[in-house]
Amino acid sequence: MKKLMIGSLAALFLTASFTASAQIDPEDQIKFRKAGYSFMSWNMSKIKAMAIDESVAWDPAQVQAAANSIAATANSGMGALFGPGTEKSIGDTKTRVKPEMFTDGEGVVKVGMAFNKAANELAEAAATGDKALVAKAFAAAGDSCKGCHDKYRMD
Amino acid sequence: MKKLMIGSLAALFLTASFTASAQIDPEDQIKFRKAGYSFMSWNMSKIKAMAIDESVAWDPAQVQAAANSIAATANSGMGALFGPGTEKSIGDTKTRVKPEMFTDGEGVVKVGMAFNKAANELAEAAATGDKALVAKAFAAAGDSCKGCHDKYRMD
Numbered sequence: 001m002k003k004l005m006i007g008s009l010a011a012l013f014l015t016a017s018f019t020a021s022a023q024i025d026p027e028d029q030i031k032f033r034k035a036g037y038s039f040m041s042w043n044m045s046k047i048k049a050m051a052i053d054e055s056v057a058w059d060p061a062q063v064q065a066a067a068n069s070i071a072a073t074a075n076s077g078m079g080a081l082f083g084p085g086t087e088k089s090i091g092d093t094k095t096r097v098k099p100e101m102f103t104d105g106e107g108v109v110k111v112g113m114a115f116n117k118a119a120n121e122l123a124e125a126a127a128t129g130d131k132a133l134v135a136k137a138f139a140a141a142g143d144s145c146k147g148c149h150d151k152y153r154m155d
Numbered sequence: 156m157k158k159l160m161i162g163s164l165a166a167l168f169l170t171a172s173f174t175a176s177a178q179i180d181p182e183d184q185i186k187f188r189k190a191g192y193s194f195m196s197w198n199m200s201k202i203k204a205m206a207i208d209e210s211v212a213w214d215p216a217q218v219q220a221a222a223n224s225i226a227a228t229a230n231s232g233m234g235a236l237f238g239p240g241t242e243k244s245i246g247d248t249k250t251r252v253k254p255e256m257f258t259d260g261e262g263v264v265k266v267g268m269a270f271n272k273a274a275n276e277l278a279e280a281a282a283t284g285d286k287a288l289v290a291k292a293f294a295a296a297g298d299s300c301k302g303c304h305d306k307y308r309m310d
Contacts (some may be wrong), residue, residue, distance in 0.1 A: 032197040038190035076220050151202035
């Protein structure tokens, strides 16, 4: 029963937006997913500078804008950008994704849902304007990024 | 007086997040801004497929997720990614930005604010789930993208 549920969630997570992106060719799917991750990394770096490193003055509005962007990206259905044909680099469009991303449905759902949860909790923490809460939620979000990188991304 | 106000808005728009990204080197700034625009284009294409072309079945949840991502990106302080040294391509990191982006403060604020407004209104329309409202707001958002491309992006 639990396995069935996870299987259904996997289907949901992996195919949620396939309909809307069915027309997108594999190379563009790789480009778009890399763009999403890249843009999230910029927003993570801003929060890190303000909440963790304290190399930049604490600015709740900027932290909130960055966290909202990360959460909205996480919620945008990026599973649709891992369609057939995107398992390997295509010409100059490089991908570091491991083959396991396309075979380990249960594992992918697990890290994907953990990331979505952490991203949304980071946005909630940012909305409070409390630096300590943001620092804690940021660490959890970073762990959830790493959880996927360790399993499904090549070094 | 009006000019002064616009000047202040220009300063706000262009420097809002400079503090937080002061450490980001120019090449990364170009990469991150291109990533943001690329990811928005994916989300715009999903909304277009569902609300305008009707080549994909209408799915209010997907439309809302896409519009939220566009709005959050627009609100994320991308002005910080047009810092000194980002006026031209750097090695393989190409940019199509025109020099006017860095000299025409008033004009940049105008298109930037129009884009932010249109992106937020698209998210508001998406939240209603009404296809006609989304189609109208999408067209306005597309016009606001074009307003900047025509003036500040090379072909």
